[in-house]
């Protein structure tokens with residue numbers, strides 16, 4: 336049986352107050368294992384991004400616990416949580432969050448700079464990761480000169496450069512055409528996934544459902560069903 340990467344229990348998240356209060360995540364559990372690609376799917380507003388943000392240490396839940404690699408992450412103080420995230424969880428945002436004034440290579444190097452690596456070492460490593468995602472020759476360009484699929488690969492390289500065991504992608508194919516979206520997911524499956532990694536993906540995109548190991552279906556803040564088997 337595969338080892339647990341993330342185990343979340345009884346998560347609750349509300350937004351707003353009084354009659355305007357929305358329950359975005361409603362007493363929800365989630366287990367994610369090393370060696371799998373786990374999708375979270377469901378209608379708009381069902382709580383997918385909220386759940387993803389809670390289990391990846393970005394958004395504090397109102398109730399419940401999230402254990403990542405054995406650590407109860409929401410019990411850590413702010414600095415310890417930031418360090419834990421930097422070392423263990425790579426996050427690829429829907430709109431990539433690349434810095435327009437930095438070169439592609441500098442964008443990829445950022446996590447290492449934050450971890451206080453020396454600039455030349457960080458840039459050399461960024462070159463290596465750009466090679467892995469097939470964009471070595473684009474290193475000097477600003478991200479605006481790259482296509483959507485290329486920017487997505489830069490964001491993946493940046494998320495992977497500190498070698499996190501857990502990679503989280505929010506709607507990675509939303510702004511890509513079908514063919515590019517499929518290529519990105521096949522790349523993640525072929526080059527990034529291994530037995531010691533866990534990959535979580537929130538998506539609406541039925542064109543890529545076939546590349547999941549398991550699919551969690553969310554409705555109204557709850558997991559309404561699970562497809563697939565733990566490897």
Ligand SMILES: Nc1ncnc2c1ncn2[C@@H]1O[C@H](COP(=O)(O)OP(=O)(O)OP(=O)(O)O)[C@@H](O)[C@H]1O
Pocket residue numbers: 350351357358359377378379380381382383384385386
């Ligand atoms: N920052 C926020 N402030 C107020 N309400 C929020 C906030 N973030 C999410 N919500 C509400 O929480 C619910 C769940 O939102 P969430 O973004 O998690 O859903 P989703 O399934 O990811 O939706 P989508 O597929 O449209 O991105 C929705 O009703 C949403 O309006």
